Amino acid sequence: xxxxxxxxxxVSKYFGDLAAVDNLSLEIKPGELFTLLxxxxxxxxxxxxxxxxxxYQDNGRILFNGKxxxxxxxxxxxxxxxxxxxxxxxxxxxxxxxxxxLKAHGVSKSEQKERVMEAISLVRxxxxxxxxxxxxxxxxxxxxxxxxxxxIEPQVLLMDEPLSNLDAKLRVDMRVDIRRLQKKLGITMxxxxxxxEEALAISDRIAVMSAGRIxxxxxxxxxxxxxxxxxxxxxxxxxxxxxxxxxxxxxxxxIIELDFYSKTLxxxxxxxxxxxxxxxxxxxxxxxxxxxxxxxxxxxxxKARIVDTTYLxxxxxxxxxxIDEVDFQIQISHPKQSDNIVSGSEIIVEFSxxxxxxxxxxxxxxxx
Amino acid sequence: xxxxxxxxxxxxxxxxxxxxxxLIAGFSLFLLYPIFMVVKSSMISADGATISLQSYIKxxxxxxxxxxxxxxxxxxxxxxxxxxxxxxxxxxxYTRYKIIGHTLVGTMLWIxxxxxxxxxxxxWLILFGKYGLITDFFRNIGIMIPSIGGFGGILTxxxxxxxxxxxxxxxxxxxxxxxxxxxxxxxxGASSFRRFWTVTVPSATPSILNASLLxxxxxxxxxxxxxxxxVGTPVLTTLVFGxxxxxxxxxxxxxxxxxxxxxxxxxxxxxxxxVYLQRRSFVASGTRSIEIINPKPLKKxxxxxxxxxxxxxxxxxxxxxxxxxxxxxxxxxLQYGNFTLDHYRNTLYAxxxxxxxxxxxxxxxxxxxxxxxxxxxxxxxxxxxxxxTFIDAFVALPLGVPGVLLGIGLILxxxxxxxxxxxxxxxxxxxxxxxxxxxPVRTVSAILAQVDENIEEASVNLGVPPVKTFxxxxxxxxxxxxxxxxxxxxxxxxxxxxxxxLIYPARWKTLTVETYAQIRSDLYGPASVVGIFxxxxxxxxxxxxxxxxxxxxxxxxxxxxxxx
Numbered sequence: 001x002x003x004x005x006x007x008x009x010x011v012s013k014y015f016g017d018l019a020a021v022d023n024l025s026l027e028i029k030p031g032e033l034f035t036l037l038x039x040x041x042x043x044x045x046x047x048x049x050x051x052x053x054x055x056y057q058d059n060g061r062i063l064f065n066g067k068x069x070x071x072x073x074x075x076x077x078x079x080x081x082x083x084x085x086x087x088x089x090x091x092x093x094x095x096x097x098x099x100x101x102l103k104a105h106g107v108s109k110s111e112q113k114e115r116v117m118e119a120i121s122l123v124r125x126x127x128x129x130x131x132x133x134x135x136x137x138x139x140x141x142x143x144x145x146x147x148x149x150x151x152i153e154p155q156v157l158l159m160d161e162p163l164s165n166l167d168a169k170l171r172v173d174m175r176v177d178i179r180r181l182q183k184k185l186g187i188t189m190x191x192x193x194x195x196x197e198e199a200l201a202i203s204d205r206i207a208v209m210s211a212g213r214i215x216x217x218x219x220x221x222x223x224x225x226x227x228x229x230x231x232x233x234x235x236x237x238x239x240x241x242x243x244x245x246x247x248x249x250x251x252x253x254x255i256i257e258l259d260f261y262s263k264t265l266x267x268x269x270x271x272x273x274x275x276x277x278x279x280x281x282x283x284x285x286x287x288x289x290x291x292x293x294x295x296x297x298x299x300x301x302x303k304a305r306i307v308d309t310t311y312l313x314x315x316x317x318x319x320x321x322x323i324d325e326v327d328f329q330i331q332i333s334h335p336k337q338s339d340n341i342v343s344g345s346e347i348i349v350e351f352s353x354x355x356x357x358x359x360x361x362x363x364x365x366x367x368x
Numbered sequence: 369x370x371x372x373x374x375x376x377x378x379x380x381x382x383x384x385x386x387x388x389x390x391l392i393a394g395f396s397l398f399l400l401y402p403i404f405m406v407v408k409s410s411m412i413s414a415d416g417a418t419i420s421l422q423s424y425i426k427x428x429x430x431x432x433x434x435x436x437x438x439x440x441x442x443x444x445x446x447x448x449x450x451x452x453x454x455x456x457x458x459x460x461x462y463t464r465y466k467i468i469g470h471t472l473v474g475t476m477l478w479i480x481x482x483x484x485x486x487x488x489x490x491x492w493l494i495l496f497g498k499y500g501l502i503t504d505f506f507r508n509i510g511i512m513i514p515s516i517g518g519f520g521g522i523l524t525x526x527x528x529x530x531x532x533x534x535x536x537x538x539x540x541x542x543x544x545x546x547x548x549x550x551x552x553x554x555x556x557g558a559s560s561f562r563r564f565w566t567v568t569v570p571s572a573t574p575s576i577l578n579a580s581l582l583x584x585x586x587x588x589x590x591x592x593x594x595x596x597x598x599v600g601t602p603v604l605t606t607l608v609f610g611x612x613x614x615x616x617x618x619x620x621x622x623x624x625x626x627x628x629x630x631x632x633x634x635x636x637x638x639x640x641x642x643v644y645l646q647r648r649s650f651v652a653s654g655t656r657s658i659e660i661i662n663p664k665p666l667k668k669x670x671x672x673x674x675x676x677x678x679x680x681x682x683x684x685x686x687x688x689x690x691x692x693x694x695x696x697x698x699x700x701x702l703q704y705g706n707f708t709l710d711h712y713r714n715t716l717y718a719x720x721x722x723x724x725x726x727x728x729x730x731x732x733x734x735x736x737x738x739x740x741x742x743x744x745x746x747x748x749x750x751x752x753x754x755x756x757t758f759i760d761a762f763v764a765l766p767l768g769v770p771g772v773l774l775g776i777g778l779i780l781x782x783x784x785x786x787x788x789x790x791x792x793x794x795x796x797x798x799x800x801x802x803x804x805x806x807x808p809v810r811t812v813s814a815i816l817a818q819v820d821e822n823i824e825e826a827s828v829n830l831g832v833p834p835v836k837t838f839x840x841x842x843x844x845x846x847x848x849x850x851x852x853x854x855x856x857x858x859x860x861x862x863x864x865x866x867x868x869x870l871i872y873p874a875r876w877k878t879l880t881v882e883t884y885a886q887i888r889s890d891l892y893g894p895a896s897v898v899g900i901f902x903x904x905x906x907x908x909x910x911x912x913x914x915x916x917x918x919x920x921x922x923x924x925x926x927x928x929x930x931x932x
Contacts, residue, residue: 054825074828075837081829087822091844101830145826152830 003030011060022212038209080149095129101152119151240328269358284331286355387743402777410624436607447526459538481532484863486592491685541575581641591866627773638768693896711893730861733800741808775870808853815849
């Protein structure tokens, strides 16, 4: 079956006065693994359920391959949905759970058997066909839910936080499996999650949602490295925000010069010098602690004091405080015990200007 | 922009409105219209032409009438109080301490409630009546014990018959109290006695009041017990029955008046109970449940003895009825010690037809109840939204409508005109259907509220349309609710006397009517035989359903165990 493109055209969905999805448009390419990412209440599940037909949008259109499908009832949309709770039929065996949709589509008995067994082997459950759902582990139930959704060869696979009920280790294994399966089948998939790490790991493209709108859309790399606003930067990974006065700005050359603790920080930005202050955002892992004699002239450095350290096994997370009492985080990947990183000690922190993302400062006292 | 253009385009007739419309039409015709007819009849003036409140004035001024009202209210209050005093310590002990045969005792305590009330009443009469077995026994050894009968008799039998409902409700309440609250009291230095009165009882107060209201309704609507035990002590139900059967011919003004007063009382209690239930606040927050303590041997024996005494009283009616059915009789007097099979030989022919009638009527109304009840339960939980509260309250209406009132109302409303039910089996089917519909609605909606809605959505998502999904998936998920609802509807219909005795057509005599007739004719031997068939009809289905659900539970536990 050829892959299907999905278009969402200015879709809104209200619950009472609240716009759960607010005039939202996006386009998903055929065969793409597209993720809707955001905190709970951002409208991602509402959008997914609207695509499946469990909600009807109040405005806008939804199209599969250019064909409007939003007037079809949910059972005629041919989407395969995997629910957060799995929603396995508890009174049917694994085989009959997977065969359920094929029976509804009037597929012949022999073809049913062939396709069910194939789907079961795709999710690596061969041998468990006769089991009852209550005899399966959480991970196995999750696989049954996936097999049940893909066996009907849906136009689009819809995944609603499918891994959130699994333990951390299994979650990592399963997301690899899901991506592999999606690429193998070449099926278009819309994946909903609140877990930014999961979204970065699994997706071709991500739409970060907030209050029913898309805050930013792009590849995982773009979302992580070039967040367009502080909310996205704060939601995806950890970001340190420093408010800096602008010295000069040249939007033509995409360069801005900032006063960063009395040092001149040249960063790339399209911002004009209209505002007095901007926010310079730096990821904790882009920062490093250096000794006095190791300072590089190509990098920016500043003084700070360690407030607290958290040992993460694979690394060390340090909370430090600047001279003007701003707390920020540093992540070191290969800490040595000899580094003598203890609370209260004075340090020099260093980072490259390329690792800085500049956002306009929208706080009310920043007016010029 | 909040113009719901697409939703408007999609607005087609929702199939789930159909059961709601059937419910509204059915209740309007077979519940509200009969009520209206009774209330209307109560307001017919002596000349038969105008509307007046003369009958109410007469009711409250003539002792013969208002005494029945006073008796009813007194019995309701004293009976409820008596049951609560008995049941609060019993339920508390049962939830905290392990006694000998714990589960078995818990199950057996149900028996008086499952026994049709008037059968219980008549066995108490056999035992403790003026010439009762035990009364005689004590008289022969020179001790005079008070015989059961009159006001005190009715009160005693009410307590002995209806305490299981209070017990079960309170066991449920005491089990859901968050144990850490009690532990906190203990930790703060309160003694067990102090803890019980200052923490446990106040925590259970909403449940105690709720149970009290339900027991109160049960008592004031009861017909069989006062009719059999309380000769000379009129209550509203017996008064209404007596007035109605003697007033036949003219408009049953006084019967209608009594029934309307009874309706007002039980309806207010029902409303009070529902309003209260919605505001009950002491819900356990923790997931931990109460631990049952295994007491020291001496304490365990004492506690077990207490329950043994209660159990003996619970089982006495059944033992008595079984023995009586095998005991030879000379006239109305049973000759205990002389066993015979005569009653079975002579009565069996008289049992077959009522048995068949009862089963046909109860099964027909149960099937109707289950179909409509499951759909309504589904609509309340899944489709209701704003309408849910209304439908939920509307469908509970029959619980506040006394059986005698519905009986009279059906006769008044459907004896002539376009729809004649009087004299046909359908009047009984209609009565049972309306009165028992709340049961399946409640059991189904309770189960459905716990079923993950995603399971039904998964079915729709896989291509099965909503109505087919309801039949293929939802009915499977709510089957336990359907089974219990059906069981409740069936057994209570088979055991119904209050309403049946007013409306049964001669050709459709039921088991309860037959038993009652035998009791009234003082034919205790044959009455016991019919009574045993009635008892078995109620107990066997309950036993079977319990067995199946326990087996299912066991299979489930095994499945979980084999997984781990």
